[in-house]
Amino acid sequence: xxxxxxxxxxxxFEESYEGLDIMESALLNLxxxxxxxxxxxxxxxxxxxxxxxxxxxxxxxxxxFTHVVETLLxxxxxxxxxxxxxxxxxxxxxxxxxxxxxxxLEAKEPCDIPEAATIRKNxxxxxxxxxxxxxxxxxxxxxxxxxxxxAPSGWxxxxxxxxxxxxxxxxxxxxxxxxxxxxxxxVSVVVDDLPSxxxxxxxxxxxRWNLELLANVDxxxxxxxxxxxxxxxxxxxxxxxxxxxxxxxxEAVSPAxxxxxxxxxxxPESAKPAVADLPAQTNTQTTAPAVTPAVVSxxxxxxxxxxxxxxxxxxxxxxxxxxxxxxxxxxxxxxNMVGELVITQSMLGELGRDFTMDKLPKLLEGLDQLSQxxxxxxxxxxxxxxxxxSFTFSRFPRxxxxxxxxxxxxxxxxxxxxxxxxxxxxMERIGDPLVHLVRNSLDHGIEKPEDRIKAGKPxxxxxxxxxxxQGGNIIIKVQDDGAGLNRDRIREKAIANRLIAETDKLADxxxxxxxxxxxxxxxxxxxxxxxxxxxxxxxxxxIQELNGSVEVESDPGVGSSFTIxxxxxxxxxxxxxxRVGEHVYILPLISIVESLQSFKGMIHRVAGGCDVLRLxxxxxxxxxxxxxxxxxxEYRDLDDALLVVVEGDNMKVAILxxxxxxxxxxxxxxxxxxxxxxxxxxxxxxxGDGTVSLILDISGLIKLAGVRRDEYKxxxxxxxxxx
Amino acid sequence: xxxxxKIDDTIDxxxxxxxEATSDEEYCQFLTFYMDNEEYGIDxxxxxxxxxxxxxxxxxxxxxxxKGVLNLRGTVVPIVDLRLRFGMNQAEYxxxxxxxxxNVHAENGVKVMGIVVDAVSDxxxxxxxxxxxxxxxxxxxxxxxxxxxxxxxxxMVILLDINAMLTAQDDADFSSLRSRSDD
Numbered sequence: 069x070x071x072x073x074x075x076x077x078x079x080x081f082e083e084s085y086e087g088l089d090i091m092e093s094a095l096l097n098l099x100x101x102x103x104x105x106x107x108x109x110x111x112x113x114x115x116x117x118x119x120x121x122x123x124x125x126x127x128x129x130x131x132x133f134t135h136v137v138e139t140l141l142x143x144x145x146x147x148x149x150x151x152x153x154x155x156x157x158x159x160x161x162x163x164x165x166x167x168x169x170x171x172x173l174e175a176k177e178p179c180d181i182p183e184a185a186t187i188r189k190n191x192x193x194x195x196x197x198x199x200x201x202x203x204x205x206x207x208x209x210x211x212x213x214x215x216x217x218x219a220p221s222g223w224x225x226x227x228x229x230x231x232x233x234x235x236x237x238x239x240x241x242x243x244x245x246x247x248x249x250x251x252x253x254x255v256s257v258v259v260d261d262l263p264s265x266x267x268x269x270x271x272x273x274x275x276r277w278n279l280e281l282l283a284n285v286d287x288x289x290x291x292x293x294x295x296x297x298x299x300x301x302x303x304x305x306x307x308x309x310x311x312x313x314x315x316x317x318x319e320a321v322s323p324a325x326x327x328x329x330x331x332x333x334x335x336p337e338s339a340k341p342a343v344a345d346l347p348a349q350t351n352t353q354t355t356a357p358a359v360t361p362a363v364v365s366x367x368x369x370x371x372x373x374x375x376x377x378x379x380x381x382x383x384x385x386x387x388x389x390x391x392x393x394x395x396x397x398x399x400x401x402x403x404n405m406v407g408e409l410v411i412t413q414s415m416l417g418e419l420g421r422d423f424t425m426d427k428l429p430k431l432l433e434g435l436d437q438l439s440q441x442x443x444x445x446x447x448x449x450x451x452x453x454x455x456x457x458s459f460t461f462s463r464f465p466r467x468x469x470x471x472x473x474x475x476x477x478x479x480x481x482x483x484x485x486x487x488x489x490x491x492x493x494x495m496e497r498i499g500d501p502l503v504h505l506v507r508n509s510l511d512h513g514i515e516k517p518e519d520r521i522k523a524g525k526p527x528x529x530x531x532x533x534x535x536x537x538q539g540g541n542i543i544i545k546v547q548d549d550g551a552g553l554n555r556d557r558i559r560e561k562a563i564a565n566r567l568i569a570e571t572d573k574l575a576d577x578x579x580x581x582x583x584x585x586x587x588x589x590x591x592x593x594x595x596x597x598x599x600x601x602x603x604x605x606x607x608x609x610x611i612q613e614l615n616g617s618v619e620v621e622s623d624p625g626v627g628s629s630f631t632i633x634x635x636x637x638x639x640x641x642x643x644x645x646x647r648v649g650e651h652v653y654i655l656p657l658i659s660i661v662e663s664l665q666s667f668k669g670m671i672h673r674v675a676g677g678c679d680v681l682r683l684x685x686x687x688x689x690x691x692x693x694x695x696x697x698x699x700x701x702e703y704r705d706l707d708d709a710l711l712v713v714v715e716g717d718n719m720k721v722a723i724l725x726x727x728x729x730x731x732x733x734x735x736x737x738x739x740x741x742x743x744x745x746x747x748x749x750x751x752x753x754x755x756g757d758g759t760v761s762l763i764l765d766i767s768g769l770i771k772l773a774g775v776r777r778d779e780y781k782x783x784x785x786x787x788x789x790x791x
Numbered sequence: 792x793x794x795x796x797k798i799d800d801t802i803d804x805x806x807x808x809x810x811e812a813t814s815d816e817e818y819c820q821f822l823t824f825y826m827d828n829e830e831y832g833i834d835x836x837x838x839x840x841x842x843x844x845x846x847x848x849x850x851x852x853x854x855x856x857x858k859g860v861l862n863l864r865g866t867v868v869p870i871v872d873l874r875l876r877f878g879m880n881q882a883e884y885x886x887x888x889x890x891x892x893x894n895v896h897a898e899n900g901v902k903v904m905g906i907v908v909d910a911v912s913d914x915x916x917x918x919x920x921x922x923x924x925x926x927x928x929x930x931x932x933x934x935x936x937x938x939x940x941x942x943x944x945x946x947m948v949i950l951l952d953i954n955a956m957l958t959a960q961d962d963a964d965f966s967s968l969r970s971r972s973d974d
């Protein structure tokens with residue numbers, strides 16, 4: 069199967085730029101002194117998406133580069149490493165580097181960034197542990213060491229940076245900030261070396277500093293802050309005269325500190341406060357007279373206050389709704405249509421000013437034109453929002469092809485329901501979760517060929533993507549015939565990650581549900597395909613943001629299946645209007661099998677059960693809409709009745725209606741928004757005359773009518789015997 | 792005809808007042824309306840607009856007091872008949888019958904709903920200190936919606952808590968009485 073992936077390159081670039089922007093702003097908001105787990109997660113997810121996307125499109129340089137970045141981020145996220153200001157700088161450099169790579173790729177130039185190798189080397193050094201500059205041990209270890217050494221209560225530091233410190237991208241402010249993360253810091257600047265104003269080179273540094281850090285930390289922690297400038301600067305670090313209460317205070321507080329990075333799940337969902345807050349915060353820390361360490365540390369331990377995270381959350385949701393990507397040609401065509409509409413309107417206005425009966429044909433012609441303009445306008449507006457899901461699906465064959473080759477697995481990808489229409493905004497945001505799910509199925513689900521043969525399964529594994537409308541929802545299923553989820557391993561892992569207690573008794577579904585928790589992964593080794601445990605938490609979050617849900621079913625040895633359910637709130641539906649009494653309802657056209665006029669002999673009454681319609685060699689249960697909806701119909705007689713045969717929930721039913729009216733496209737409006745869910749109704753719409761009409765939900769009707777599947781099957785079997 | 796247009800004028804005037812309504816710590820403005828010869832008031836800040844009655848689309852198997860849903864400029868809005876909600880007799884809908892569109896703060900955000908009342912009256916300011924708490928009537932579920940009693944020129948106005956009234960799950964009282972008719 070060959071699909072031209074280049075048509076999606078633009079989308080990928082745009083998404084990646086967005087991701088880079090997210091990383092950048094999150095990095096800038098990040099305060100190394102007070103690491104917010106959610107922000108780290110945010111950066112990590114953005115990096116992960118860029119890596120995944122570039123892998124999909126075969127931009128291996130970007131993918132490899134981002135992989136290194138991501139690995140370090142993952143370690144910080146997992147609490148294995150502490151974030152330092154240096155890391156933030158390095159990450160920002162990496163972001164710039166990735167952005168330049170993207171620029172080159174977008175311009176179809178060969179990807180060649182000289183710094184890339186250097187930056188990558190830096191990351192690799194850190195990961196390999198060569199660089200103590202960033203690679204400080206975890207906070208817990210610091211606390212232990214501090215206790216063991218009973219180090220002096222603070223440090224006196226003399227720091228004279230080299231003149232060129234600014235040129236190399238090292239900002240003393242960041243170093244001080246990092247120092248301040250250990251405890252109260254007093255900074256005094258020596259300006260003796262400043263030349264006269266005419267002699268100043270603005271790019272050089274002439275300042276010297278005397279610093280006093282009141283914190284019971286190792287000398288290495290202080291060294292660390294100056295790690296990057298130690299060669300070019302003059303640095304003297306001396307212990308400060310001991311004050312014993314400080315030691316006690318640090319001991320009391322330090323065990324609380326690791327809590328922040330280690331438990332991302334417990335963190336409130338929050339973005340960091342605005343950038344403007346940062347300098348202010350640091351200022352107070354550096355200039356204020358040294359408060360007793362206990363107070364400061366205690367404040368820090370309780371750092372993310374509830375109110376702050378709340379306001380940040382509001383900001384975030386505001387940003388989310390703001391943009392939808394539309395091709396400029398579509399906008400142009402809309403403008404053209406509006407132009408035509410204006411012309412028609414002025415023509416009609418002219419006509420109306422001095423209308424005489426002989427101008428009637430012209431008026432009718434104008435009205436015709438108006439209705440045509442309106443229809444075209446409506447269609448193109450709809451077209452902007454609605455796209456077949458194949459747009460998202462078509463990037464998977466390549467992904468599956470490439471990944472299955474690198475993993476040495478044989479996998480066939482089946483796609484069903486590619487023409488199911490989906491709102492564009494929904495689609496854009498379902499893409500990444502789907503990629504994660506497919507990657508997961510590939511990586512964890514499908515076994516290696518030899519294992520499959522051993523298990524008595526065909527060598528080639530099958531991943532099925534299936535999209536369809538059901539009731540008021542769009543269902544997207546990602547199914548594989550692999551090994552299924554490993555219940556015991558998930559449990560072990562969850563206990564190891566302290567997601568659950570060892571004593572917790574959980575049902576299978578609850579255990580499977582654990583895979584959607586942040587920071588969960590069962591992969592034995594980290595591959596660059598999946599297995600970082602980021603996927604599932606992103607998947608659920610993205611889907612929940614769309615008011616949808618995701619569920620997992622698994623059968624050991626048979627396979628697993630992820631079901632994404634998204635509401636149709638914004639979607640459009642082809643509807644068949646039907647009338648019962650004075651009420652007009654809408655049946656989704658897609659669910660209608662056929663409509664027919666019944667005659668005597670087609671209808672059978674099953675004793676104690678429902679009435680059935682004999683449709684060729686099948687018996688179809690009959691649902692009387694008036695009966696289940698408690699309304700007054702025009703016809704009750706089943707002989708000579710109008711029946712619409714519909715399919716829902718994998719079964720057919722015949723619905724008794726009074727009349728079939730027009731077919732039309734309807735915009736689905738939510739009933740739940742202002743009212744509540746109504747059984748048998750998936751939503752409402754507004755008809756041409758301004759009245760509200762309800763859209764019927766077939767599976768809901770079946771439930772409401774009490775037609776049970778087993779009953780249906782029995783009838784079906786009977787019919788089989790009869791035939 | 793003249794009567795209808797007078798109603799329209801009243802509605803226009805009240806809508807104007809609603810859009811300008813304010814409240815502070817001491818005073819609260821209430822929109823008052825009539826039902827069964829009693830005057831009721833609801834906090835004007837929860838009122839979005841007033842419109843004349845028009846037929847709504849029935850919702851299947853809804854409680855009797857839910858008259859259906861209406862299209863309010865593209866939003867589907869459920870309509871509740873307040874008389875039926877309070878267990879009073881249903882009144883004939885006339886030219887005077889109005890729908891007060893209110894914003895209800897439910898658990899999952901603000902919902903827009905319409906309530907059908909006999910007629911709208913006026914907008915009144917009450918000093919919070921003048922509002923009396925309602926007498927406790929143990930066995931009447933409706934009194935839980937009453938926040939207090941206010942006085943205007945010796946006339947009593949019953950002040951309602953619209954949020955509690957429209958979000959309360961109280962279907963059973965009505966729906967249980969409606970048995971499905973068999974054919």
